[in-house]
Amino acid sequence: MGLAELISSSEVVFSNNEIETSIGEMAETLNKTYRDQHVLVLPVLSGAIPFAGHLIPKLTFEVTINYFHASRYAKNIGTDNIKLIYEPPDEAVKNRSILVLDDILDQGDTLAFIKQRLLVKGALEVSTAVLFDKAIGKSKPIQADYIGLDVPDIYVYGFGLDFNGIGRNMADLYAYNN
Incomplete structure (x- = not known):
């Protein structure tokens, strides 16, 4: 399935305007919280790249940027194993206040592992900040400290989230209607 066919079989859950507004509100909260601090900001790759790219320029406190890359998904299916691909070196983390940015808090296993x-x-x-928090109907091993938008328990893609490898670049958040 190509992107055009995927979009024609989907509906917008949150528009880009709603997403941008949410990111702006989160930035205001973070700026108050971390006003006089120097924080290590770690987007979780690959999904958090768009979120981080929109949020980080709005932060007015001192930041150092690195990243964390771990995943428990293989071919769009969640697995029990978390694959660690990259983490910042110990010296970059030790004695630091850290803000982890992730695209969505789904089951919560990967974010709990990273923390x-x-x-x-x-x-x-x-601390953890997620753009989307999915209501999965059961408890999660972690709750995000900062949440942009709440998403129902549906399959979503766009603004960093993919559908079988496509759609991360979409400005809106979509739900696939299979």
Whole structure:
């Protein structure tokens, strides 16, 4: 299935305007919270790239940017194993306040893994910000500290989230109607 066919079989859940407004509101909150701090900001690749690209320029406190790359998905299906692809070196994490940015809090396993991993590496504190929080109807191992928009328990793509490898670049958030 190509992108045009995918979009024709989908509906917009959140428009780009709604997403941008949410990111702006989150930036205001983060700017108040971290006003006098120097924070290590870690987007989770690949999905958080658009979110980070829109949020980070709105942050007015001092930041250092690195990234974290871990996934528990293979061919769009969640697995029980988290694959660690890249993490910042210990010296970049130790005694630092860290803000992890992720596209969506779905089951929560990957974000919980990342937070625990950073704390073990000596982070002073780890906060999490997600653009979307999916209501999955059961408890999650982690709750995000900062949430942009709540999403119902449906398959979504766009603004960083993909559908079988396509659609991450869409400005809106879509739900696929199969």
